[in-house]
Amino acid sequence: DAGITQSPRHKVTETGTPVTLRCHQTENHRYMYWYRQDPGHGLRLIHYSYGVKDTDKGEVSDGYSVSRSKTEDFLLTLESATSSQTSVYFCAIGQGLDSPLHFGNGTRLTVT
Amino acid sequence: KQEVTQIPAALSVPEGENLVLNCSFTDSAIYNLQWFRQDPGKGLTSLLLIQSSQREQTSGRLNASLDKSSGRSTLYIAASQPGDSATYLCAVKGGANSKLTFGKGITLSVRP
Secondary structure, rough: OEEEHHHHHOOEEEEOOEEEEEEEOOOOOOEEEEEEOOOOEEEOOOOOEEEEEEEOOOOOOOOOOEEEEOOOEEEEEEEOOOOHOOOOOOOOEOOOOOOOOOOOOEEEEOOO | OOEEEOOOEEEEEEOOOOOOEEEEEOOOOOOOEEEEOOOOOEEEEEEEEOOOOOOEEEEEOEEEEEEEEOOOOEEOOOOOHHOHHHHHHHHEOOOOOOOOOEEOOEEEEEEE
């Protein structure tokens, strides 16, 4: 799976709690992305990073923050989880702007 | 705003059949187009990436073509096998620094 590890794989949390999802890569790729996948909406970009400490918002960034302090790690934080954030979250990496994206196996998050 | 459509949403074929999966997009000014495969409970696996200057790409039994002027790409699968059963997604990139816009996918079932 292109050296991408997402943790945890599954998580159940309560509304209002903070949650952090981790993406770790061993490929030394510059670009890292967080997507969510929902029935009827497909894949939507939350945030992305184009280098250490360089991040930007995607199309559905409200309620989410990210950090990238090392090349290999990209963290996604739900500051105060809501039921609408129940989803499957995927991390993806890319070597360059012309390169294919490679995805992790996802984290299934349920907010009760 | 770029929109990517994949029709039909599901397809069932007998083993051995050659088949074509379609992807259409509304803005022909694209940077590249990527085809992915997604197995249940898994992340996306990159199959083929076509740059805007290319007409097609091939990998084994897979061939993807791109016609920017008509806003279409096709993924051709030769001699389909039950192991090809999965959801196939296409994604279009509008510019070098643009995000990927995903279609909702075609769920393929190859019957033994």
